[in-house]
Structures are given as structure tokens and as C-alpha cells.
Amino acid sequence: xxxxxxxxxxxxxxxxxxxxxxxxxxxxxxxxxxxxxxxxxxxxxxxxxxxxxxxxxxxxxxxxxxxxxxxxxxxxxxxxxxxxxxxxxxxxxxxxxxxxxxxxxxxxxxxxxxxxxxxxxxxxxxxxxxxxxxxxxxxxxxxxxxxxxxxxxxxxxxxxxxxxxxxxxxxxxxxxxxxxxxxxxxxxxxxxxxxxxxxxxxxxxxxxxxxxxxxxxxxxxxxxxxxxxxxxxxxxxxxxxxxxxxxxxxxxxxxxxxxxxxxxxxxxxxxxxxxxxxxxxxxxxxxxxxxxxxxxxxxxxxxxxxxxxxxxxxxxxxxxxxxxxxxxxxxxxxxxxxxxxxxxxxxxxxxxxxxxxxxxxxxxxxxxxxxxxxxxxxxxxxxxxxxxxxxxxxxxxxxxxxxxxxxxxxxxxxx
Ligand SMILES: Cc1cc2nc3c(=O)[nH]c(=O)nc-3n(C[C@H](O)[C@H](O)[C@H](O)COP(=O)(O)OP(=O)(O)OC[C@H]3O[C@@H](n4cnc5c(N)ncnc54)[C@H](O)[C@@H]3O)c2cc1C
Numbered sequence: 577x578x579x580x581x582x583x584x585x586x587x588x589x590x591x592x593x594x595x596x597x598x599x600x601x602x603x604x605x606x607x608x609x610x611x612x613x614x615x616x617x618x619x620x621x622x623x624x625x626x627x628x629x630x631x632x633x634x635x636x637x638x639x640x641x642x643x644x645x646x647x648x649x650x651x652x653x654x655x656x657x658x659x660x661x662x663x664x665x666x667x668x669x670x671x672x673x674x675x676x677x678x679x680x681x682x683x684x685x686x687x688x689x690x691x692x693x694x695x696x697x698x699x700x701x702x703x704x705x706x707x708x709x710x711x712x713x714x715x716x717x718x719x720x721x722x723x724x725x726x727x728x729x730x731x732x733x734x735x736x737x738x739x740x741x742x743x744x745x746x747x748x749x750x751x752x753x754x755x756x757x758x759x760x761x762x763x764x765x766x767x768x769x770x771x772x773x774x775x776x777x778x779x780x781x782x783x784x785x786x787x788x789x790x791x792x793x794x795x796x797x798x799x800x801x802x803x804x805x806x807x808x809x810x811x812x813x814x815x816x817x818x819x820x821x822x823x824x825x826x827x828x829x830x831x832x833x834x835x836x837x838x839x840x841x842x843x844x845x846x847x848x849x850x851x852x853x854x855x856x857x858x859x860x861x862x863x864x865x866x867x868x869x870x871x872x873x874x875x876x877x878x879x880x881x882x883x884x885x886x887x888x889x890x891x892x893x894x895x896x897x898x899x900x901x902x903x904x905x906x907x908x909x910x911x912x913x914x915x916x917x918x919x920x921x922x923x924x925x926x927x928x929x930x931x932x933x934x935x936x937x938x939x940x941x942x943x944x945x946x947x948x949x950x951x952x953x954x955x956x957x958x959x960x961x962x963x964x965x966x967x968x969x970x971x972x973x974x975x976x977x978x979x980x981x982x983x984x985x986x987x988x989x990x991x
Contacts, residue, residue: 579723583609583694585966586714586727588701591619592629592952593936593959594733595684596646600963601731602693604983608963609725610693611716613700617684619735619936621952622677624861625758627798627807631953633663633671634894636914642892645989647956653683659801667771667796670895674798701725701734704742710931711743729931729966733959736818737866737938745926746869752943753863753900754792754812757830759856761838761848764806768847770797775810778844790836805854810837812900818865830860863900863950870940872922879948882915888977889918889991890965890984891957897944898951918991919949921977924962930971935959960989 585601587594590612598610620626632643632651651673654660659679663671688695696718703715714725732739737747768774772794779793795810811833815826834856841848877883879897894916923939926932936955937946949958964983969975984991 577722577724581609581723581725583607583725583727585729585731585963586611586725587731587733587963588714588739589619589732589734589936590614590617590695590697591733591735591936592621592647592955593962594619594731595650595687596956596959597731597733597935597963597966598693598695599646599649599687599691600960600987601967602691603987604964604967606967608693608967609727610688610695611699611701611714611725612695612697615697616681617688617697618677618680620861621675622681623859624857625677625760625807626861626952627758627800627809628666628672628674629952630670630672631893631895631951631955632673634914634916635670635896638914639671640914642894642916642990643953643957645957645984645987646960647953648988649687650683650956653687654679657683659683674801676800701739701742704739706743706929709929711929729933729969731959731962731966732932732934732938733936733962735862735937737868737934740868740926740929740932740934740938741866743929743932745929745932747866748869749866750864750943751814751816753947754902755815755826755860755862756809756811756813757827757834757856757860758807758809759834759838760800760805760807760854761841761851762805762854764804764851765847766799766804770806770845770847772796775845779840781844782840787836787840790833790840808837808841812902813860815860815862815865823860827860831856864937864946867938867946868926868934868940870923870934871925871927872920872940874919874923874939874941874945874949876942876944878917879945882917885918885920888920888922890921890924890961890980891919891954892916892990893919893949893954895948895951895954897948899944899947919958921961921965921975921980924958924965925972930973933962933966933972935962957989960984960987
């Protein structure tokens, strides 16, 4: 292979977790590269129009911010562009911020350009070479062919545990929760009643009129600031595998439903009468797929009882368990109020591969805990921790946890 690149740390995936991992590792002193297969950063925030950054705060009257660090730097960038002016309460009663994918793309470009770390867009990691429980290099592909990235340590922030899986670390595949193809509608009357109850009533009217072929009555819409656009998140599809054939079927079915729902919203949801479909996706959003089997599996009780892990915590979770199991309402497993839980470092560590750390949606967690920590605010936090841990440790079997925590605090993270 004529192109061989050498780094201390290589990060796979430029979503919330990967951006934070890369900046975290670089700021901790490691020569770092970020590899992203899309032509822009942001992961599902940009590629699947997931319209709100959740998990930066606890929910409840006395809410507090629980994620800062690199995540805060993203918010600061968006604020400088006039695209963030504080957290808001959503129609489902949660604290979040609505993001506009086009500005988020630009904000993340600028953040990466200023970071000092290296990065490649349009670069897919397709294989990993492993020797004696350590990844020795990544095989990557772009439109020129294949190239290798050799690093001492690696971070998997791929959202699908693609690197962990390629490297032979134990992973579990889950599809209990549905995915969705989010779409954007223009020329909507701003400020109408687009609550889940209003959406449900509209969809039920369509069903009563004999409309068939849709997957859900529960849905949310998100206002795109300074426009007459709303993003719609309603389609509910189980994604039973990650092979291309399965994904092809799901994408096509999602697209078929996008057009059907767009017509339903126009006809049955007051405020959408004159709306039109702007675009969908580009890609189906996945709430879950692979998760690593880690050294510790975060569990429902950790979330429910706001458990603390003194001396081992590397991030805070403020979001409640939020289960999307079918086509009816979302199950918020418990009201979290304004408390947060700690995320211990062992949730980032896969078994059997000694120089790999994981961040974001794929960290080791049971169904309920995963439905909490997958949100992107928390993803920035676990990603940053994975990057710092990778920068400071020779192996995940032997980490200086106080030093990792000290560095995270120095970088402005809340742990
Ligand atoms: C319908 C839906 C609604 C949601 N609603 C919310 C919400 O309102 N708020 C919220 O905060 N979260 C929400 N989530 C959850 C959230 O979007 C994800 O859990 C989150 O994006 C995960 O972040 P991540 O960084 O781990 O992975 P991702 O955002 O998935 O990013 C992973 C990145 O890795 C890249 N990648 C993968 N494999 C490779 C490879 N082999 N080579 C190179 N690059 C690779 C991908 O292209 C991608 O850019 C929602 C999810 C869905 C599906």
C-alpha cells in the first residue's frame, strides 16, 4: 500500500463522540487522526437530521448542565453563529437544544480546523489488523483505493462498534428499539401546536380515513431556528442487521413512508397545509445496533438511582432512559428530575482488545441505560473521555485513572 500514515491515536467516526475523542486525545498531547466516511462531521446530527442535542443538562425545574468540555466548545461555536441561545424545554418536557444540521456541519469543520488534530473526511475504515490482542493498523478506503493508518491506540466512535467488531472484540447486536428516517418540511406555520398529542391526533384521523402503510402514531417535530422549517421524527422501523441488503430494504421503506407522512401532515395537521418536503435523511438514524461487551456494563439501576462512581467516573449522564420499542408512545422509564449519574471508565473498555477505547452510543450498557447514554450530549462526554484515556494509556488493562480524570477536568469536562 503506497499510503501509510502513523499516529499515536486514531479515532474512527466523526459524530459527537468522535469529534470529542479526537480533540480530547490531541489536547492530552497525542498525535491524533480522525477518520470519517461521510463528507462532513456530526454523525447522526448531520447525516440523519437528529434535530436536537440532548443530554447536556439534567431535566427538571432545577436543571443543571452536566456536559461541558468539547461539547461546550461545539455549543460556543453554534452560539457565535447565532444558532444557539440556550437550552429550551421540548414539547415532551425535556431540556435540549435544536440544532440546524447545515450550521452544525460548518461549526464542526471550524472546530476541527482549529483543533490541531488531523482529520480525513470521505475515508472509511474497512478492516483492522490485530496482533496479540492489539490493533496494529487500520485499512481505510477512499476513491483512490486503500491506505493504512498505523496508531499506538485507537478509539471506536463509529456508532455501530464497527472497529471493535472488525478487531474481534465481543459485541452484542440489538434492535429492540426502532430507527427512523427523519425528514424536513418547509413553509410550515411557525408556532402551531405540533406537540406529540397533536401529531397523534392528526395521524389517527388519517388512519380513520383509511390511510395504510405507516409505522407509528407517536412523533416529534423540531423547529429549525430562523426558518419556516420543521424536522419530523415519526417513522419507526426496526433495523435487524447492518449488512447492505438489510440497510437497503430499510432505507427504501423509510423513504416510502417519508412521502406518505409528508402528505398526511399536509392534510391532517393544522399549520402544515402549505408545507412541502425538503429532504430526508440522508441516512436512516439508528437508535441502537452493536454495543461493546465492556469491562463494566452500565445498568438501568445506575441511571434510575443516579449512582455515583467516585474516583472512576469519566462523564455524567443527565438523560433518563428513553425507550422507543414500538409504534406507540415513547417509554420514559423514569423521571430523572434534576439528578445525574456517573459513567465509570470501565464502560468504555472492550474485552480482549488492549489498545481500544470506545465512546458514544456503543459503550457497554444494558437496554435501559443505553437508551439514556446514547444521546449526543452524553456522547460528547464519553467520547472525550475515550480520547483522553487513549492518549494517556499504553493499554486499557493498565490505566492511570486519576491522571485521566485530572486531564478531563483540565479540558473543562464535568466528571
Ligand atoms: C431517530 C433518532 C432520534 C434521536 N433523537 C435524539 C435526540 O433528539 N437527541 C440526541 O441527543 N440524540 C438522539 N438520538 C441518538 C443519537 O443520534 C445517537 O445515539 C448519536 O448520534 C450517537 O453518537 P455517536 O457519536 O456515538 O455516533 P454517530 O452519531 O452515529 O456517529 C458515528 C460516525 O461514525 C462514522 N463511521 C461509522 N463507521 C465508520 C467507518 N467504518 N469508517 C469511518 N467512519 C465511520 C459514521 O459515518 C458517523 O459519522 C436519536 C437517534 C435516532 C436514530
